Amino acid sequence: MTQKFTLNVNGIVHTVDADPDMPLLYALRDNIGLNNPHFGCGLAQCGACTVMVDGEAHFSCQLPIAGLQGRPIKTVEGLGTAEKPGPLQKAFMEEQAAQCGYCINGWLMTAAAFLRDRKKPTEAEIRDALSGLKCRCGTHISILKAVKRAAEMMG
Numbered sequence: 685m686t687q688k689f690t691l692n693v694n695g696i697v698h699t700v701d702a703d704p705d706m707p708l709l710y711a712l713r714d715n716i717g718l719n720n721p722h723f724g725c726g727l728a729q730c731g732a733c734t735v736m737v738d739g740e741a742h743f744s745c746q747l748p749i750a751g752l753q754g755r756p757i758k759t760v761e762g763l764g765t766a767e768k769p770g771p772l773q774k775a776f777m778e779e780q781a782a783q784c785g786y787c788i789n790g791w792l793m794t795a796a797a798f799l800r801d802r803k804k805p806t807e808a809e810i811r812d813a814l815s816g817l818k819c820r821c822g823t824h825i826s827i828l829k830a831v832k833r834a835a836e837m838m839g
């Protein structure tokens with residue numbers, strides 16, 4: 685049976701009528717109408733669905749919405765806009781760090797959560813922070829350069 689849930693996404697409160705077990709990923713895309721995060725595997729293996737909850741990166745395909753009421757959720761849409769991109773988005777554009785772009789949501793949100801607390805990370809720390817993500821196009825080197833560039837801009 686469906687219930688009403690209030691979700692705070694990028695600072696805006698949305699009411700979603702859904703099954704308590706429904707993954708946050710579906711609420712964000714189907715109920716709220718955001719274009720990110722993306723569905724990749726649905727099995728916690730790719731990271732395309734990553735969002736921030738309470739400032740930490742999480743796979744939204746694995747988070748039932750019942751436990752998320754009142755907790756701040758951030759998606760790529762909360763990092764900046766096409767007109768005013770945030771530093772991570774700028775760095776990804778400057779490094780041309782995408783091919784098809786399908787996975788990029790995951791890298792952006794994981795890096796955003798990581799760089800929130802880590803001002804001058806080493807390359808090894810960045811690699812470690814991003815190690816749970818997959819890119820089928822093999823753009824890992826450009827992505828690494830983009831996150832390093834963003835870290836410099838933000839640090």
Ligand code: FES
Pocket residue numbers: 722723724725726727728729730731732733734743744745746
């Ligand atoms: S879609 Fe969530 S980890 Fe792949």
Ligand code: FES
Pocket residue numbers: 782783784785786787788818819820821822823
């Ligand atoms: S850019 Fe295509 S899957 Fe990563």
